[in-house]
Amino acid sequence: MPAAPRKIIHIDMDAFYASVEQRDFPEYRGKPLAVGGSPTGRGVVATASYEARKFGVRSAMPSRQAIQLCPQIIFVSPRFEVYKAASRKIREIFSRYTDLIEPLSLDEAYLDVTEDKLQIGSAMEIAKRIKQEIKEELQLTASAGVSVNKFVAKIASDLNKPDGLTFIGPSKIESFMHTLPVEKFHGVGKVTADKMKAMGLFTGGDLKALTEEELTRRFGKSGQFFYKIVRGIDEREVQTHRETKSLGAEDTFTYDLTTPEEMYKELDRIGETVVNRLKKNQLQGRTVTLKIKFSDFTQITRNQSFTKPISDFDSIVETARALLDKVDMNEKPVRLLGISLSNFHEPEVRSRKPRDPEQLELFP
Structure with missing residues (x-):
């Protein structure tokens, strides 16, 4: 007898940061709001309220562009401690129904409610209750x-969205995927979507017409994933702990940096944050990556790998500085710097075969 289908819920908060600000400050309600960025046009939008989205303002959009689209937009600084506190309460609500919770960020998570704690049985009913309790x-x-x-x-x-609840059952999945535009496929970014369209692939149905071999030839390993997905096959389990791919910190500056001394100072500060996060999560890494975004919004990364894992301030910052020194700036001012560590190894298991590191706590 085939196994019964799993019951999976994906919860995604609506314009989370902006909604928290509108909840806490009534003067922002009903108005176009951006969390992050600034009215001077510096920085980028972290989250836009739905009132701002009507004008085309989106997350990760430069403030300058947001102002052009919506001159009346209000910018507020992020309050991450407040968002984290709300996120903790949201996860407490999830845990009333299941312990199989896979957080993706502060504002979204997967839940496996195949066997729920309250024996409700219906995933739709559980989703309704969670939404109502939130x-x-x-x-x-x-x-x-x-x-x-x-x-x-x-x-x-x-x-x-917003405040939506949608069920797609087993009998509807393939027909749903058949008409779904390729840019709506989770994991298909703009570059891949444009590549697909250039090949005449506009919907899931177009992808389904190709063999697994053809998809793999065109898209590499992702082709195997596309082949399964357009047929409604996704065997990934909800993981209560997910592997941390990288850990880092970055900052967008209030003014452009033009001298090495200014950049070194910022790298020291960013490096200290990275080291503290590594210590908190008991992680060491073998690859240091430097991220640079220039004032014209072009972006580059440079990295260096080591044979042994590192986590100390001097090694990380000196590597970042050395990578910076090798970059031909072409006299372009720097808007953002970031340092991250990857290729992890956990120090407490050096004497044994390293196990996969656990995911950083996203609902702290």
Whole structure:
């Protein structure tokens, strides 16, 4: 007898940072709001309220562009401690129903409710209750997608935002995927979507017409994933701990940096944050990556790998400085610097075969 389908919920908070600000400050309600960025045009938008989104303002958009699209937009500075506190309460609500929770960020997570704690049985009913409890206890709204696998549940949660609840059952998955535009596929970025369209691939149905071999030839390992997904196959489990790929910190500056001395000073400060995060999570890495964004918004990364793992301030910052020194700046001012560490090794298990490091706590 085939195994019963899993019951997966994807919860995605609606314009999370902006919604928290509008909840806490009534003067922002009903107005176009951007968390992050600035009215001077510096920095980028972290989250835009739905009122701002109507004008085309989006996350990761430069402030300058947001102002052009919506001159009346209000910029506020992020309050991450407040967002983290709200996120903790949201996870407490999740845990009333299941312990199988996979946080993706402060504002979204997968839940496996195949066997829920309260023996409700219906994933749709559980999603309704979670949404209602978030609304009553935090005065915030969430959208939920319900299906038999993670991929479809995530797409479903985005279909009727804000405050949406969408179920895509097993019998509907293939027909749904057939008409889904390729840019709506989770994991397909703009570059890949443009590449697909240039090949005449516009929907899931177009992808499904290709063999697994053809998809792999065109898109590498991702082709194997596309082959399964357009057929509604996603065997990934909800992971309560996910592998940390990298850990780092970066900063967008209030004024452009033009001298090495200014950049070294900022790298020291960023490096200290990185080291503290490594210590907190008991991680060491073998690869240091330097990220540089220039005033014209072009961006580059440079990295260096070591045979032994590192986590100390001097090694990380000196490597970042050395990588910076090798970059031909072409007299371009620097808007952002970042340092990250990857290729992890956990110091407490050096004497044994290293196990996979756990995910950083995203609902701290």
